Amino acid sequence: MEKNVQNDPKYLHTKSKMNYGVSVDCVVFGFDENDLKVLLIRCDLIPFKHLFSLVGELVEADENLEDAANRILCNQTSLNNIFLRQVKTFGTVDRHPYGRVFSVAYFSLVKVSDYKLTNGKKPNEAHWHEISKIGTLAFDHNIILQTCLEALRNQVREEPVGFELLPEVFTISQLQNLYERILGIELDKRNFRKKIMKMKILIEHDESQSNVSHRPAKYYSFDKVRYEKLKKEGLIFEL
Amino acid sequence: MEKNVQNDPKYLHTKSKMNYGVSVDCVVFGFDENDLKVLLIRCDLIPFKHLFSLVGELVEADENLEDAANRILCNQTSLNNIFLRQVKTFGTVDRHPYGRVFSVAYFSLVKVSDYKLTNGKKPNEAHWHEISKIGTLAFDHNIILQTCLEALRNQVREEPVGFELLPEVFTISQLQNLYERILGIELDKRNFRKKIMKMKILIEHDESQSNVSHRPAKYYSFDKVRYEKLKKEGLIFEL
């Protein structure tokens, strides 16, 4: 249960009894100060040895797809209630060298601060990789990653999901920076602030930054409850 | 090959050897004058006898997912090169009464004029059903239908896919009507024309309607090549 089934030696054996396999592969995005990152694990499956792969495992026979995605994510990150969104299912015949395995791709957004490395207490632990520095991945995982990145870019503009990547409390500049990095474009500071403020979905805190050698920024947090309420009343999130 | 595998008596037998099954279920949309319609077949599987279901079959072991979707669609409609888009994969454990079957949902857009009923030459042929008059469907197909309808509503606004539902040659009013029916809202005639005309993705024909007891409308067709070119140059389709 704790292991990555695709990397389990028993997997080959299992396979012979199997017409189909269905796995969940999850692109776990994190945002660390300035960079968009993805959780990757080392793949020790034969043709892909020494390559990295996405977090993924086979779905159990008695397990709902959504539950599998949550379990797999929870196993790898030790985090519960993580933002998770299904993106696309990949099903070419030859995408897995050991048999016919469909992959349902999800992307997930975690606060890097919440995700603690166990530093070797778990074997083959996942690590963060800067998205711009990712080379060839195992299986068709480069394509899956690309597809999920595009899905994230779309999502982030029309739903307030970016907050999932930030700490509970953040500055407007951090938020703007997040958007700039994800979308790969520069945004105007004043217009960005106006836009986000007009939506009235941020809670302004009393505290500000301290120990910064410039004017300290105010802290804000995302008001999810208020957002849901405003959405019902017709608010359209757009950035 | 020609049959619906889910409806094949051998299916039960097959199932016992199967850990997983993966099927494609396709919401085939058509637009007939004034109404958005969906192709449905009668389901003769035991707990769902006499209910309708979406067009769907199991994916073959040696068949790519996309190919399966095309094959299934082609079998049911005798049409090739149909617009097809993957929407979501449904994978609750109990969604199929005979075993664990994942379903990859697609929606597809066909010109009703192209789709000819064989009038009983094929057993259990699919028929058009008005979307507003669809009752309980087999399996979780009501949810799949709803999900695909929402996907269509989103797609149609940001990509020129609506044309797939119209004849090659159409009037602006027909196009507007299509949008109004799909989106369930009324649109202003003048503003709609301005918007669509400004994009310059329609070819104006010399012919007009004839035998209509009012001013005849001009015919247009969608210029796909031009659209692709303009898109590369930065055109954003939006309606």
Next chain:
DNA sequence: ACAAAAGTGTTCGCTCTACACCCATGG
């Protein structure tokens, strides 16, 4: 006092919306 990022308003052009009348045809 200097460096560094925070914070703040206004103008202009464009786009969206609302809205009413004449036109071409068949019966």
Next chain:
DNA sequence: CCATGGGTGTAGAGCGAACACTTTTGT
């Protein structure tokens, strides 16, 4: 000549893009 849907323009409001200087803090 009447009924029917086709086709057209304009004015006002709101929105997005561009743009520069002052503020607050640490060193």
